[in-house]
Amino acid sequence: MIRNTSGCPLYLGGIAFLLLASAASAQNTGNYPARPVRMIVPFAPGGASDFVGRILQPKLSEELGQQVVIDNRAGAAGNIGVEMAANAPADGYTFLLGNVGTMAINPAVYAKFSIQPVRDFICPSLVVDVAGALAVHTSVPGNTFKDFVDYVKSRPGKLNYGAAAASSAQGLTMEYLKLKTGMDIQQIAYKGGAGPATTALLGGEVVASLVTTASFVPHVKSGRVKVLGVVAPRRVAALPEVPTFLELGFTELKNGSWQGVYVPLKTPAPVVKRLFAAVTKVMADPWVVERLSAGGADVLVSKSPEDCGAFMKTQTEFWAKIVKQTGVTAD
Template identity: 50%
Template sequence: MKELRAWLMLVLALLPALAFGQASYPNRPIRMVVPFAPGGASDFVARILSPKLSELLGQQIVVDNRPGASGNIGMELAAKAPADGYTIYLGNIGTIAINPAIFPNLTLNPTKDFIPISLVADVPSILVANPSVPANSVAEFVALAKSKPGELNFGSPGSSTLNRLEMEHFMKLANLKIVHIPYKGGAGPAVIGLLGGETQVMFVTLSSAISFIQAGKLKALGISTAKRIDALPQVPTMAEAGYPEMVSSSWQGVFVPAGTPRPIVEKLHAALLATLDTPEIKQRFAGGGVNVVTSKTPEDFISFVGAETTRWGKVAKESGATID
């Protein structure tokens, strides 16, 4: 009885300190883990988001790029961090919804090891080619690939990325045989490979390719949106090209390690929504081909993640995609 009384007194003594700790959050810098190298959509979103989010939270958000293993290295690092709100994770459709279906030995379960906070961005995909490729439309590229089965190759930011699955799905629909060349570190290295002629074609997030398209360094063949976009009005949609099944996009969202206290989750959610509602952020995102999207509540994002994991797990299985 004495031991129980002593334990209860200790708990009661600690409660004010715990409450104060959460109420004063954050009182030091916060690390935002980005599981890809600079140059891709995730890094683009993080670099634009972090200054305004820092301003609203009153503490610096430090972007920490941790690329490797199709995003698994950064994801595992974030999942194992203390659940105190000082490590947040910028996950995307690939790391959260696709990796579990591609990597049989993944040591974590994203839907259990993270608490989703909110969606923050939605990035369309675009089919681009090196200027040396003798094709200026989806139809011309399909004809070229069919005339050279197994001779062309396509790059991707990694084996388990949405861009890889998009190409696998496209090849299945068009009955094409194109060799996959995966790159490590995200879209940046893959785009560099395409620019240098190491690969001929790839699906890539619009934010990673739009400046090269506008400069004439890459050819845009088709975009994955439901309708043409204002930034590239001359580029037809994949649906216009005869592939309505190819409407897709890469979402980005903020997560924290499982076990993070609810008050911290709610504070981060409110700060993210306020950040994303500013005209400056909307304008800068739009300039890079990124759409602002948010989750009304963390629970809405949880439901979204569950549905996306089911959807893309099925696509990965049907495509036969494996780790290269």
């Protein structure tokens, strides 16, 4: 046995060091957060993720007792922000506001991207589900999804629909619906998100578009488009007369563009627990619920971090299957 100059076994000194380090770590996490916290939003200002982040930011700041600072890191369909968050210190002072695209779809369509969210992150909780909506131009006959399917089938290969991107949740959802119904309709992917795809629909450049519900609500009320179905676990408050695709028989379309809070894998359990408690309380705030609902987003809170992790795994497997079936790739 190797001994130091005092004659004590060296491993006792090592144990003492580890105990001191453990105590210091516990003290540090017990005081969490002791300084401002960064929320990485992996998209540009003005989009759905930024919309949700800016509603949560003031209330999370209040609940945590420290300023939460939004850091928009757009690029590569959100992968730049995801990589930055994954490589941040695992101390709770940087968290990611990730969504279905960055956390479940991108791993399947960006085969060369090194980050695997299920492996590299812990999810304290989901926060919202932003419903997707299939809207059609007023020139399309009928008022139901079945009417639309029949119309498309009567003109195989002659019609186009708009999407925010080929590999977006909405674009892949439409491709999934094509597979299930046998529709032959071509996708036009618009750079810049839901805005250009919505503009194209309003102008009659495409006969349909599948993007977030919030993009269509004002135009439905003005009679410029018709919404035939929403991708959500339940009907959307802003469009109560529109059925979900679950109701229409598409049982795998249970969620829209969900979003959640994510921290690097080795974040200490007390920090994860603190974030879970803070998010749960904030998402029950009527001020938050009202503003999210007005934008077409429903509160979707996990029962626990483990519950969120299981949801992530299921969603990653589901979207990998859809990507394989449709052949969509971003590489």
